Amino acid sequence: MELLIVFAVVLAVVAVVGAPLRGRARGLDPDAALRAELADLEAAKDAKYREIRDAELDQRTGKLSVEDHRALDAELRAEAIALLKRTDAVRARLGALAGETPSAAPPSAVG
């Protein structure tokens, strides 16, 4: 009985762990570096949106004056735009590599 239990566990483990290897072979992802760069940019973009939102809340709660907020908001949006431009460029390169249009690039992660 004990042997059967252990055998069943080993079978289950082999089934779970071996499943990805039984399918079609998936080699190294040639776009891996670009996809990683895109993921970094998406994370940075989300962080920038949070920063814009926090600055807005700081202004509404009196920590920033209207003038200070305006200056900071412009600065943050400029940084966000730079990130968007870099993101689009990476998406375009990914699309070109895949022989697709840039819009067919993978959906972005939302932090």
Place this chain on the structure above:
Amino acid sequence: MATVGRALLIVAFAVALYGIGASLYGAFAGGRAWVDSGRRAVYALAGVLTLAFAIMEAAFLRSDFTFSIVATHSSTTTPTFYKATAAWSSQEGSLLLWVWLLSVWSSIALALTRRRVREVAPVATAVLMTFASFFLMLTIFFAQPFATLAQPPSEGTGLNPLLRHPAMMFHPPMLYSGYTLFSIPFAFAIGALVTRRLNAEWIVSTRRFALAAWLCLGVGIVLGARWSYTELGWGGFWAWDPVENASLLPWLTGTAFIHSIMIQERRGMLKVWNASLVLATGTLAILGTFLVRSGILDSIHAFGASTLGVPFLILIGAMVLGSVGLVVWRRADLRSEHELDSLFSREAVFLLQNVVLVALAFVVWWGTFFPLISEVFTGTKASVGPPWFDKYIVPLAFVVVALAGIGPLVPWRRLTWASVRRGFAIPLAAALATWLALLLVPSAWAQPKPAAFAGVAAFVLASVVQELWRGMRARQAVSREAAPVALAGIMRRNRRRYGGYVIHAGFATLLLGVAISTSFQHAKDVSLMPGQGTRLDGYDIRYVRATASATAEKISLGAVLDVSKGGRHVATLRTTRGFYPSQDVSQGIVGRFFGGESESQVGLRAGLGRDIWTVINPNLTPLAGIIDQGNRTFARAMTAIVRGGASQRALSELYALRDQAILAVARRFVANPWPADFRFIVSTLTTWIWIGAIVTFLGGLLALWPAPAAARRRVSAGYAARVARELARTTQ
């Protein structure tokens, strides 16, 4: 089932080793299929270890004394609740708990990040599986939870009486959850350093796990403090014991980390600092585990001397050298993307707070390891006590709490004089008002440290309340909602920000409770007869009557005390000392029931203002004569029964008589009482320590709780649209 348990550990070890190999091969040569297989090995490991842990728990619940661990840490008379917790009172069981929790948390982390940090995750998987392999190796070769006894006893030794406390059900699992959860950001940091993916993504992906680790470790530390206060019988909650300190070390560096990663996430700054902090935190978590298990330092919480020290030292050495090597190797990739805009900004406050927290951690580390350091240099183990810790910890804690009030008032990037006036006026007024009000309280300034601390705590509480108020008003201005709805709304939409503020308020309250209760504490040790009384801090305490009871589990001798003030009844306190039977038959048939381990049940009247705490220590010397007499009488009777063939019926009758005799001996404490020793403590604001802790952890939960995905997408999309419009305008 012990055989199945042992086999499962070997299977788990093999799975962990496979996970390391598959993940690394997949990352550097084989591709996604191997990476996926390596990740699935973590899920499989969690499944196998869940089964192994269930087998161990079932053995405890069944009182299966063929398992050595059950025979030595439980008994048939141990209540079911404590049978379930006895598993982690042993070295072997707690190692299995550690690796099981690691496998479960790792599985959750890798499942949640499987579509992100694709380059980093395989290396992180290998690191997590290396930890799992190490702990599984310990359970297979050094401390085996499924070891069996050739001749199982009919009764087990029982659980250590000091561990029979509700907090002990949750204290070790929470601590181990904290330690194992800190392994996750550690592993991802290693992955990020190895693969040179050192931007914000790995931080975003593991931030929640760092916060969860911080929360679990904090809850575990507070539960330990509560256990100390209500169980150990000395009346304190923190003794700067090496094992307590070991849990505090990663908590302090972890606190610094969860603040400083916000700066890296936003500004791409402090990359070296953050990598170093998280690597130090992960290493300190293993160091804490090592201290509990190695017996290298004397501690009430440690498992005693063991052979686990050397393997742990090798692991810690590898972690330290590997961490330093990786940071130095990748120093070029860890350069900051921006400079600090201003020394008067939230970033600067965070940085200062980080420095102070690391200084606190260094002080705690130095004091904890001083016995070993002194032994190396002088040949003798010298230890430092609470006064040494207080000398350095108190001023640093003072600064940390002040910064917890300043941080929420300061905006990111830069602070202007106008915002200083707007933000700081009310909190500073609250601090000043508190200090002035304390002038009216006689003797409040006799202890300047807690009085000064009260003002700083008032500053923090006022700053948090002000921020909540202003946030609520800002939302009301837009939404026209009722105040409670607006407050809930602003907190729900900004969970990290307001969760953090609530944590600051709770933490300030907790430390205020610590400062006041330890400074304004009155204690008295006294010996009393029933009817006699004593006076402490204005309270009249009278020993009303003695109590005694005997169960299969223990014999309890105790007291009922009446507490009054100015002739008015305040509380009735009940305290007992429980004596558990010893397995040492040389103490005699009756004597062994009084000669085992003992524990205290504290009499406590907890209030928002004062705690009145007492514990009894009944002197058993007056019972020695009658216990000896009982031993002789029952030994003679036993000899006669054995000579007569040892019939089961005669033995049962003898045991029934023995139980009656034990109860009669115990009742002598009530019928013919003699003086009992008591310790009385009256302390101020102790309850606020626990209230502060609860508020802190509720804030932690708020910060940890994810916003619904739809809400996140909506908010993100709103800002994205704004920026996109701006982008369209600039490119026209």
